[in-house]
Amino acid sequence: MTDTKNHSVDRVAGSLEGRVFRPASFAELAEAVELAFDYRGDVTIALKSGESLVGYLFNRQVSGSESSLELFPSDSSIAQKIRYDQIATIAFTGEDTATGKSWETWISKKESERRAEVERVAADAKARGIL
Amino acid sequence: MAVPISQMFTVAKYVLTQKVNRVKRYPLVLMLEPLFRCNLACAGCGKIQYPDHVLDKRLTPEECWAAAEECGAPIVSIPGGEPMIHPEMASIVSGLVAQQRYVYLCTNAILMERKLDEYQPSKYLTFSVHMDGLKDEHDLAVCRDGVYDVAVKAIKAALKRGHRVTTNTTLFDDANPERMRKFFDAMMELGVEGMMVSPGYSYQKAPDQQHFLKRERTRELFSRILGSPKKGWQFNQSPLFLDFLMGRREYECTPWGNPTYNVFGWQKPCYLLQEGYAKTFRELMESTEWDRYGTGRNEKCADCMVHCGYEASAVEDTFGTLSGFGRTVKLTMSPTSR
Numbered sequence: 001m002t003d004t005k006n007h008s009v010d011r012v013a014g015s016l017e018g019r020v021f022r023p024a025s026f027a028e029l030a031e032a033v034e035l036a037f038d039y040r041g042d043v044t045i046a047l048k049s050g051e052s053l054v055g056y057l058f059n060r061q062v063s064g065s066e067s068s069l070e071l072f073p074s075d076s077s078i079a080q081k082i083r084y085d086q087i088a089t090i091a092f093t094g095e096d097t098a099t100g101k102s103w104e105t106w107i108s109k110k111e112s113e114r115r116a117e118v119e120r121v122a123a124d125a126k127a128r129g130i131l
Numbered sequence: 132m133a134v135p136i137s138q139m140f141t142v143a144k145y146v147l148t149q150k151v152n153r154v155k156r157y158p159l160v161l162m163l164e165p166l167f168r169c170n171l172a173c174a175g176c177g178k179i180q181y182p183d184h185v186l187d188k189r190l191t192p193e194e195c196w197a198a199a200e201e202c203g204a205p206i207v208s209i210p211g212g213e214p215m216i217h218p219e220m221a222s223i224v225s226g227l228v229a230q231q232r233y234v235y236l237c238t239n240a241i242l243m244e245r246k247l248d249e250y251q252p253s254k255y256l257t258f259s260v261h262m263d264g265l266k267d268e269h270d271l272a273v274c275r276d277g278v279y280d281v282a283v284k285a286i287k288a289a290l291k292r293g294h295r296v297t298t299n300t301t302l303f304d305d306a307n308p309e310r311m312r313k314f315f316d317a318m319m320e321l322g323v324e325g326m327m328v329s330p331g332y333s334y335q336k337a338p339d340q341q342h343f344l345k346r347e348r349t350r351e352l353f354s355r356i357l358g359s360p361k362k363g364w365q366f367n368q369s370p371l372f373l374d375f376l377m378g379r380r381e382y383e384c385t386p387w388g389n390p391t392y393n394v395f396g397w398q399k400p401c402y403l404l405q406e407g408y409a410k411t412f413r414e415l416m417e418s419t420e421w422d423r424y425g426t427g428r429n430e431k432c433a434d435c436m437v438h439c440g441y442e443a444s445a446v447e448d449t450f451g452t453l454s455g456f457g458r459t460v461k462l463t464m465s466p467t468s469r
Contacts (some may be wrong), residue, residue: 040182042182058395059396059408061407070408072184072188074182074184075184094182097181098177098180
């Protein structure tokens with residue numbers, strides 16, 4: 001399927017963030033929806049009508065021509081149902097909230113604290129002549 | 132005995148009624164998630180990674196009460212997110228208590244002490260405080276210094292007011308058995324009614340992917356921690372589930388035992404996997420392909436031994452087999468006989 005893989009300068013490494021999928025068949029569309037369902041950020045769905053919806057895709061039901069997805073729009077609390085055959089493109093436009101940045105930030109802080117502790121113990125051991 | 136007789140009787144009566152009515156799949160604990168927003172960002176958590184407008188969504192009290200009625204489980208566990216962030220949480224709890232459901236309000240306790248006035252002590256309400264070990268381990272697990280001390284203070288305040296309090300511990304691969312045993316001592320000294328333990332689940336979206344427990348390691352770890360329990364330890368869960376964690380009994384997952392309802396609907400198939408959502412509890416039970424889930428059936432379930440999948444299996448064993456019933460009675464009366 002056509003997508004903008006490698007084209008986005010803002011894309012997060014290992015994430016779908018920034019990619020745009022233009023499915024050419026039902027199978028490709030179903031695959032793109034599955035990726036969007038698994039994505040922990042907002043997506044932008046462009047409809048064949050020209051309309052565009054931004055929101056979190058939280059559910060989908062694959063059932064041939066009746067297939068549909070459900071999306072919580074970012075500016076409304078009412079879930080929207082969209083039939084697959086209305087969809088032109090799916091873009092992963094929202095921040096991927098599962099990239100693990102918070103853990104990395106935290107772990108680097110703790111690692112520095114642990115390193116200082118190790119150095120203190122090492123200095124003590126050297127002073128005692130056991131290292 | 133960690134669980135009050137009235138609660139044990141209610142659960143036993145409920146399970147036996149299902150059996151008499153030949154109900155094959157029935158819920159035991161409703162996992163009610165009124166919001167995903169949390170005031171912590173624990174490394175092992177895969178529940179809170181959503182855009183802000185989703186984190187801002189909340190179930191209304193009416194939606195929570197309706198879900199409990201629809202599901203019918205005698206116990207409602209309220210995880211999240213952090214439930215005490217929800218401004219109407221006390222109202223939600225009070226409505227569930229009015230339905231005579233045993234409510235476990237799962238909290239990291241950061242807001243607990245300042246909100247205690249909103250809750251009436253009741254045999255139906257238990258504060259289930261998330262504690263992942265002694266101070267160092269807990270603060271490390273929740274990625275914030277000082278949380279252990281805040282939680283201990285809140286537990287003391289709640290106990291002083293006559294509330295039921297339990298602890299809820301998730302263990303990861305780096306757990307130290309001796310430190311965990313000291314942690315259990317410390318919690319019992321605090322005066323909590325009982326403790327709950329479970330291995331962590333390897334959420335695909337959790338930041339820390341290195342420390343989730345594999346099955347063999349889980350059995351080894353729990354055997355070292357629980358193999359020779361101390362006399363004073365009380366666990367607020369099925370003794371057969373603890374046997375399972377130690378590799379002394381084998382169970383298949385019972386994912387319908389702990390159904391989940393949240394801002395997206397009824398989660399298929401369980402609290403830990405998101406395969407889609409059903410609009411109603413009945414639709415969840417009828418449309419989920421239950422046989423596709425569980426260890427050996429689904430790669431996402433390969434190493435899962437989490438209580439939400441297997442505690443109900445242990446309860447089923449208690450009421451479904453003579454050996455299970457006998458062992459449950461024995462371990463309930465004499466926990467150190469293990």
